[in-house]
Amino acid sequence: MTDEGPRSIAPADGTAADTQGIKIVGFLCNWCSYGGADTAGVCRFKQPTDLRVVRIPCTGRMDPLFIAKSLIYGVDGVLVSGCHPRDCHYAVGNFYARRRMEAFKAFLPFMGIDTRRFKYTWVSASEGQQWQKVVTEFSEQIHELGPNPGVRRQTGENSKVSTGLR
């Protein structure tokens, strides 16, 4: 691939054109949501194009640190999707994942990261319509929030925020 500079990834009809270059990372379980996204594609349901999909074997593989790393380095949104609870291909993977992601979701804002940039959901392989809905809604939400500034790379003038700790 040649480097042609920034290219528009927005659809030609102008939707989401004002926040070009928004990047959303999707972590989809191989057995349900990845299939669901495929179903949506096969059925030709219109979807936003901001999502980059990473296929994972099961949401049980979902390390909350994947989300942390993405958001710290400036990815605009992270969407995790797997099989519905009690429907996991490996029986219990998504039960573990649910606890981890709930705890992580509650923890994110404490570190100053907007928790609205992270969403997890359950979509089965047959729910193409549902997938379209989830992606569209989440994408809209991220477009509303705008680009994620991430964590400042450079040492700034040490902005002093007092917590009264010391």
Add this chain to the structure above:
Amino acid sequence: MLETDRNQLHKLVEEALPELDMVIGWGQSTDSFQTTPVFVRDAKQISQLTLGPFCSQNLTGYLVKPPALDAAPKEGAKPIGICVKGCDSRSLVALIQEKFLTRERVRIFGIPCRGTVDWNKVGKLVDLSNVKSATVEEDVLVVDDSQTTHRIKLEEVLARKCYGCRYPNPLIQDVTIGEPATPRSTSIESSYRDVDRLDAKPLEERLDFWQSELDRCIRCYACRNACPLCVCQDKCIIESREPRWLTQRVGIPEKFLFHFIHAMHLAGRCTGCGECERACPMDIPVTLIKEKLNKIMEERLGYSAGLDVEAVPPLLTFNPGDTEI
């Protein structure tokens, strides 16, 4: 009172030592005010052992980090004696819970704790480089810096974790030294005041706070090394090249990610002993990050680490019934 407790400790260790491989405790350091870990194998060393508010280090890490115990102790190996405060005993419980130790492997000398001194705080009031002596009289810390004698209220210079301490008395022990202590806190609210204070600020200020705090981080990993529950040792993903989570770049994002890794790997396991913060050379409130996760675990899953040897850490199990934890 400290004197009688110390004598009692010496006596109990002396009685137990023949049956033990060694006793890990605190001893006077060379600089007259701090303490240093002591490994007593010989009756002659017993007199080095001390206790009291200067004994801030959590010694349980020595049981699981190299050079420590043999992973598989030899047949008939003697147990190891260890001195623990309330908070340290929770680390022991957690280690037993996760099967890094068996209860029979340790002989626990429980020491009720009335709070430990944070020398960084004292250092802001007194020039520590000239300290001649430091003693504790009831609830006053007396520091002689060769010019004046400073009398500081102990309550003002305690480690941050001590103010919200709910378990000053060891939760598992074989013997107790001294009278039980009264907890400074009895509720979730009063234990997580610092967390709530930061949580009350707007999101941007929180990010600002952590950016400026973690900016100072030099990634020496002292917090990880000091943590008794950071047990991956040379398998730690912070240093692994495959998978490569962290690079050698010196930006703040790398520091954020490092502290996220440390915190998430301790989620539902951290007992809040405060070792990470104590070990930090840059004075970063690292324990605060874990405190938030502890609070989440406690409020949403009703779980506190290191209280029950039989319990399963909440992120290592699940309940099909939970919807939103």
